Amino acid sequence: MPKLRSTAAVCTTLSALAATSILGSPSAAEPFSTTPCTLHRTDDHHSEGLDSWNPDYTRPTGALDAVLVFLSFPDATPRLSPAQLTADHFPATSRYYEQASYGRFTLRPHPVSHWLRMPKPSTAYAMKRDWSAENRGTYLRDAFAAADRDVDFSRYQVVYLVADPDAPGVDSDATKVVNLDTPIHVDGTDVRRVVTVFEKHPPDRLVLAHETGHVFDLPDLYHRPVDGKGDWDTYVGDWDLMGSQFGLSPDLFAWHKWKLGWLDPRQVVCVRGARPTRLTLEPLEAGPGVPVQDAAGAPAFGLGHGVKLAIVRTGVDSALAFEVRSAAGNDRAACRQGVLVYRVRSGAQSGAGPVEVVDAHPHTEACWENSVHPALADAPVALGESFTVPGDDVKVEAEGRTASGAWTVRITPGLKDEG
Known part of the structure; x- marks a missing residue:
C-alpha cells in the first residue's frame, strides 16, 4: 500500500487549515439544474444555488464507503471499544440518509476494529470549537500518520477521525468538518475533507448525520450569536438537520x-x-x-x-x-x-x-x-x-x-x- 507523504510535505498541506474551513478559488462547475426557479450557485461557502454542482464535493447518490478511525492518546486508556463508539452513530446515521434520500443513497460504515495511538497527549492538541489552524493541523498530521499503516484511504469517500471521548483534552464542542485548501494525498487518493469527531458517549442525537451533510456541501442553518449566548435556532427551528440535530422534524428540506x-x-x-x-x-x-x-x-x-x-x-x-x-x-x-x-x-x-x-x-x-x-x-x-x-x-x-x-x-x- 502506498505510504503517506513525508511529514514535511503533510505539514505544508496542513498549514493552510483554518478553524472551520479553507476554500480555494471556485472549481469548474458541473451543470445540474436549469429550471426558471433555479438559483445560481455563488462563490459563498456551501451556496444554496442549484444550477451547478461543486465538483470538490462528493455527490451522495448510490453507495459511498466511510471509514471510522479511532484515536487514543498517551494520557488516557480508552474505557470504550471502537465497536461501542461505532454503535453510537451507526446504523442511525445510515438509516437517516436512507430515508431522507428515498433509498437513493447508502452510507456504508467501515470501522477500524482497534484503537490507534496518537504520538502526543490529548491536551497537547488544545482542542476546542474554534480550533487554531496550527493545533488542528498538528492533530490531522499525527492522525493520518498513525492510521496510514492500518487504513487504505483510497477505498473511502468519507473519513471520520473519532477521538477517545474520555481523554482529558477532548472537547465535544470541537466536532466538525475540516475542509482542506490543498488535499492530503495519501494511498494514491486526495482527501479533501475530514470529519473530526470528539463526541461524548452517548453522543448528541444525529450529530454525525449533521456533520456528514457538510461533506455533501450542505450549509449550517443555525444562527450563531456573536457572544455565543442566546438562541441558535431562530432561522429554521426544528425543520432541517443542518439547523439542529435535535429537531423534532430533522428531515432535510x-x-x-x-x-x-x-x-x-x-x-x-x-x-x-x-x-x-x-x-x-x-x-x-x-x-x-x-x-x-x-x-x-x-x-x-x-x-x-x-x-x-x-x-x-x-x-x-x-x-x-x-x-x-x-x-x-x-x-x-x-x-x-x-x-x-x-x-x-x-x-x-x-x-x-x-x-x-x-x-x-x-x-x-x-x-x-x-x-x-x-x-x-x-x-x-x-x-x-x-x-x-x-x-x-x-x-x-x-x-x-x-x-x-x-x-x-x-x-x-x-x-x-x-x-
Missing part, C-alpha cells in the same frame, strides 16, 4: 434533496406569473416503505414519486419554497403538519441564514417542552388555512387532502414574482 439529486425534475414545480396555481404536493417524507397518513388519518403507502417542492422566484438570488411536512419517516416526532414555507438565498454563506423558515403563526408557539425553537414549531400552514408571505405578496392556501394523503395547495405569486 426539499430544496436540499433537490440539490443532492434525490428529487427528479418532475418533482419540482416552478410557479410563475401572477395567476393562481393549484397543485398537489406529496408529504416530503413519503417514499418507499414510509407510510404517511391518508385523508382519514390512517397509515397509507404508495406515495413517493409525485411533486415534493414548489418554488416562487423572488429575486436574482432568492426564492420562496413550499413543501408539505408530516409526522413520518425522519419527521415522525413532528410537532405540527402542513405546508412549510421558507426563503432561500444563494448568496448567503453557511451560518449566515441561507434558509429561513417563514412562520405562518407568528403570534403562537408549540411543543415548548421539546422543540428547539417553539416559536417556529407551528410554522406550517395547516389544512384549511391560507397565509400571505410578508414582504413577498405570495399567498398559499392549504385547500384539502387527497385520498392517498397528498395535499392540494393553491399558490398565488402576486406582483413581486421575478421568475
